[in-house]
Amino acid sequence: MARVALVTGGTRGIGAAISKGLKEAGFNVAANYAGNDEAANAFKAETGIPVFKFDVADPAGAEEGIKAVEAALGPIDVLVNNAGITRDKMFHRMTWEQWSQVIRTNLDSMFTMTRPLIEGMQSRGFGRIVIISSINGQKGQAGQANYSAAKAGVVGFAKALAQENAAKGITVNVIAPGYIATEMVKAVPEDVLKSKILPQIPVGRLGEAEEIARAVAFLASDEAGFITGSTLSINGGQYMA
Ligand code: NDP
Numbered sequence: 488m489a490r491v492a493l494v495t496g497g498t499r500g501i502g503a504a505i506s507k508g509l510k511e512a513g514f515n516v517a518a519n520y521a522g523n524d525e526a527a528n529a530f531k532a533e534t535g536i537p538v539f540k541f542d543v544a545d546p547a548g549a550e551e552g553i554k555a556v557e558a559a560l561g562p563i564d565v566l567v568n569n570a571g572i573t574r575d576k577m578f579h580r581m582t583w584e585q586w587s588q589v590i591r592t593n594l595d596s597m598f599t600m601t602r603p604l605i606e607g608m609q610s611r612g613f614g615r616i617v618i619i620s621s622i623n624g625q626k627g628q629a630g631q632a633n634y635s636a637a638k639a640g641v642v643g644f645a646k647a648l649a650q651e652n653a654a655k656g657i658t659v660n661v662i663a664p665g666y667i668a669t670e671m672v673k674a675v676p677e678d679v680l681k682s683k684i685l686p687q688i689p690v691g692r693l694g695e696a697e698e699i700a701r702a703v704a705f706l707a708s709d710e711a712g713f714i715t716g717s718t719l720s721i722n723g724g725q726y727m728a
Contacts, residue, residue, distance in 0.1 A: 491515045491562060493518075496520065499530070501619065501669060503530055509565070509567075516536050519539050563604055566601060573634050612655060613656045619661075621638040624639040665694060667698075692723065
């Protein structure tokens with residue numbers, strides 16, 4: 488029986504590549520999204536992967552969403568906590584709403600998504616949890632105090648959860664991507680990309696979402712059982728944590 492994987496924010500950008508990569512690796516995949524039905528339906532039509540709409544920042548919604556996924560596909564073996572947002576502002580101008588939206592979606596979602604699943608993984612003696620952090624959680628980024636705080640926070644969460652569950656067949660790992668060529672990054676003007684961004688990346692190019700997806704598929708595999716509590720930087724050498 489194929490293992491079941493749930494990817495939050497799995498219908499667009501890096502998450503879509505992760506969903507597709509896990510499907511190619513033989514997982515039975517469910518992709519969650521927040522509200523962009525058009526993108527989700529196009530993703531479903533293209534990949535055949537079922538999509539589930541719920542807000543990972545809402546504890547009740549997340550619990551209901553997880554129930555719906557498990558009713559459709561069976562118990563979830565692999566959770567990829569990928570959904571994330573930015574609300575950038577210099578901290579002295581940041582509003583409480585900008586702070587808390589990012590903390591809720593990027594950090595509170597570790598609780599809302601993982602808490603309903605962890606006991607099932609424990610009782611079945613197998614689980615893979617992969618969390619998508621960011622280079623900006625490792626090095627900090629001006630204009631992103633909220634995002635950097637949340638993305639650093641998930642690393643502490645992963646290490647604690649990894650220790651609690653190491654003897655139970657459950658691994659918890661973090662991937663910290665650098666600049667990845669998603670729509671958001673591709674929208675940056677060519678001259679800014681060439682003069683400001685690429686010079687910071689020793690490999691000399693942006694990363695591809697598929698490069699993150701391949702690492703997720705490896706960490707999700709049965710073969711990766713000795714890797715837990717780790718953070719894998721995938722950033723073209725931009726920051727060596
Ligand atoms: P995108 O903005 O392209 O896609 C975000 C996905 O997350 C969408 O499917 C979106 O759903 C979903 N989503 C957002 N908020 C919620 C929510 N509250 N509940 C459920 N789903 C939600 O993101 P990226 O691919 O750029 O980023 C993916 C992850 O990678 C994020 O955690 C991000 O912080 C991280 N990252 C990205 C980098 C980059 O270069 N792009 C670099 C480093 C880290 P919908 O389509 O409905 O809006």
